[in-house]
Amino acid sequence: MDLEELLEQQHGLISRAQAHACGLTDRRVEWMVESGRWRRIHLGVYATITGPLSFEARVWAAILRAGRGAVASHSTAAFLDGLCDDPGAVIHVTAPGERHVRGKIDGVRVHYAWRLPLTRHPSKSPPRTRIDDTVLDLVDMASHPREAEGWITAACQRRLTTPHRLADALGRRKKIRWRGMIEAMLVDVAEGAQSPLELRHLRRVERAHGLPAGCRQRRASGQRVVWIDVDYDAYGVRVELDGRIGHTGEGRFRDRQRDNRATVDGHATLRYGHGDVFGDPCGVAAEQARVLRARGWTGVVRACRAGCPAAHPCDHRRSTTP
Incomplete structure (x- = not known):
């Protein structure tokens, strides 16, 4: 891929290693920065465009800084796929579990996963986790059961996945928070409950009191x-x-x-x-x-x-x- 194609795909962002692969020397990269044609966003990551960065460009910058194999994940991937309407102030990326990203990255939180090759979506850009794994990542981070319920029901209500696909993804995980609750919940969602409110009615009103x-x-x-x-x-x-x-x-x-x-x-x-x-x-x-x-x-x-x-x-x- 030549430089122009790369920059178009990555919303104007490029890493130093990619610049080298496209034939640019360190001296040339430094000259591009010093002349104002490029600007440094993170260590070894540059924007070749002027003006504020789009959300997708900020995601690319975080992914490039995290390095080879990294992908957008958690609430960042959720926003990219339409699972939530607010990505939050922090960009979330996940890097392969066998390595560690050195140094703090402003505005970015790095997670690690050994199973990343299996949970990475094969074609979406910016690179991100598959929607089912994004949902389960968010559930695993949820501090309250109601928050976990919200991610499951939102994904199904917005028709981004199904209870059966989520159950398959859940079965491939050895460890996850709220597993028992999620398994029971997926059965209820498959039966038609589409929000935490509907789940609450099904469990605490109808079933708990023996109503038809x-x-x-x-x-x-x-x-x-x-x-x-x-x-x-x-x-x-x-x-x-x-x-x-x-x-x-x-x-x-x-x-x-x-x-x-x-x-x-x-x-x-x-x-x-x-x-x-x-x-x-x-x-x-x-x-x-x-x-x-x-x-x-x-x-x-x-x-x-x-x-x-x-x-x-x-x-x-x-x-x-x-």
């Missing part, structure tokens, strides 16, 4: 296709689990239209947010149980713990009209 199993992310067709978060079709009850986006502006209008259509069709719609499901899962279970019973469910609510108010609805203050 709902159909998740059910596609309902009509004049307009809508998706039902949790559908108890046998009882004509639907549960919508809404984050902040669904509560304002156009989102609120669409929600009202959907609920109105469901009512016209004879369905009862219950709507809960994060505060309800995370803050009072027993109250949500008691409320759902009352509506389900009014529509033919003959089951018994199970106490999720000692003194669970869902199993003693008369002691709980939540109330609803079916």
Whole structure:
């Protein structure tokens, strides 16, 4: 690859070793820097363009500084692949585990992995880890289970991977934090739960209290296709689990239209947010149980713990009209 092709591929960045391979001497490189044609970004890494560096150029600079075989990883790779909307202030790269990058690199965190040849994507530019391994790297760094859940569900919700592919990648790792939780979670995501809120409802509301199993992310067709978060079709009850986006502006209008259509069709719609499901899962279970019973469910609510108010609805203050 000649110099021009290399610079185009790497967003105007080049390492000293690459410059040598293209026929430039150390003296020529130093002259390019001293004359202002190039500028030094990191030790042995130069920008051949003027003005602020793009995000991709900054990633290339970090990769070139980390050396042979290094790739973007963690939140940096996540941003490049559309898994997150904010890459953060630090560029994350992973280098092969058999060597060590000397010296501190400003604005860059270097990780090491012996399995990097297996987790590196074969063709993407800038070089990065495969999306499944990026997700698991982020899960392994998560300080809280909810953060780990967020990476798994975001990857599946944005259709960047599938629970089955993540399970395969997980099986190839000997060590990873939260393994048991992830394995159980991937089963739930495969069944349709697409966000931490939906997972929480499935586990802490429905399963924990012995409610009937709902159909998740059910596609309902009509004049307009809508998706039902949790559908108890046998009882004509639907549960919508809404984050902040669904509560304002156009989102609120669409929600009202959907609920109105469901009512016209004879369905009862219950709507809960994060505060309800995370803050009072027993109250949500008691409320759902009352509506389900009014529509033919003959089951018994199970106490999720000692003194669970869902199993003693008369002691709980939540109330609803079916």
